[in-house]
Amino acid sequence: MNQIVLMYHDVYMSDLSESGFRRERDYPYKLPLDVFERQVAAIYNYCKDNNLPQESVVFTFDDGGCSFYHLIADVLEKYGYVGHFYVTTKYIGTDGFLTPEEIKGLGARGHVVGSHAHTHEHLYKLTPEQVREEWMQSVTILNGILGHKVTEASIPNGDTSDVVLKYCYESGLKDVFTSRPTNKKGSYKDMNLYGRYVVLCDTSDEYLLSIIGSSFTRKKLALKWSIIYCVKKILGDRYVQLKNLVYRNK
Template sequence: MKNIPFLVFIGLFLLLGCQSEPRKITKEIPIITTPVKIIAPKKAMANAATILSKKEVPILCYHNIKNIDANAGEMTRMYTVTPTNFAQQMKALSDEGYHTILPNQLYEYLVHDAPLPANPVMITFDDTRGEQYSIGAPEMKKYGFKGVFFVMTVSINRPNYLTKEQIKSLSDSGNTVAAHTWDHHMVTKYAGEDWDTQLVKPKKKLEDIIGKPVTYFAYPFGLWNKKAIPEIKKSGYQMAFILATKRDSIDPLYTIRRIIVAGQWSTPSVMKAIKSSFK
């Protein structure tokens, strides 16, 4: 019983302690975690030998689409396909099961081994002619075809050439707009400021018109040399297109082969050339 006073004292002490100021409750601060950004590894790029070993995609090059005057010279006849023949050729491509592809698809096929549709073909147009918009594009549209329009920027808005609005419309409807220099001077003669005038400025002008990157280029007359390729790369182009000459063994992406569809060819001749000209 001697411990009773001591126990009473302890009880009173605990009772008074319970009546003291309540313990402050601090809000829990949530732990914020920064999401980890996963960077996908870059795809390995095929080397030149691998690119050259791949089956070539047939690429057709058109210039003028109009009726040929009886007095037209040999060069005009060579570079001019009549509207009737162009329509027949587009129909023949469709009837034989060809599917048009664009340069971005060709690049992915060559560099990253991406698949292509069955019977791929590319339809390209050089020199900015107005009938490419008024005749060529509508005829291709009948078959769901898309094309590549290589524009020399000096001609934009001139009579019988493409306007800015037409170029924008071609791009907006799924075709590819690409560069073909400022004024069609051959690349093999460039020096000094020519590279900026003929490669850089046209690229920028076309990008301003269509609101998209312009990363493909066609050599005037199909003529090229090894000196031009580093300048074309430096100007921001991914691929460049020649005509039917041999590809470069070191930079095949900058010497993609095409064939001119000659005005004198019949439709069967065009179809035969597609099969015989590309390995």
């Protein structure tokens, strides 16, 4: 089985606004701590029962919320997993987001810290020079905090394009994670591209394990993504407006 990469965002104890972005449309991406730990335990046991190495499943986390350090890392370490934490550098040190000390702490604990661009703006709305600055600025900031070169990133808002990949590459990144639901590794020049499977607040343990264990489930998700991608290309900015409206009405 090819490696399955999961895409999480924030985890919270009692309030959705504890960590990360506080926009209502971000709430479907936030999980209660007990639900998150139950999922990690279920994945751990599934891999163990099926003689799969722990590296079969990779846990990634977007945005840079303070729960990365205070909640998520503890759970991952309990089950022997390494987290891949992608930070939106504009928000470092602001309320609900990681501080520079916590970012360094994640690295010291053996986790991977990478870029999630600088502002989390929709990259397709920006000029090529602005896209370049998103990656260059973010990587420079993280390099300075960590004291070593950052080589991983995840692309915010699913805005993968040739321009985005070009400037990821020029920023010195080696491994880039997208929002496309696939477990097939791609490439851009000699930079590795990985797809991911998003986990939402209503993702059941059973469905999560079917993503890991069932090629049929993964094929259905790939088809759904392809349809949404086409709609997104057709609607442009109107797709984002529609998406935001749907989340506001939940």
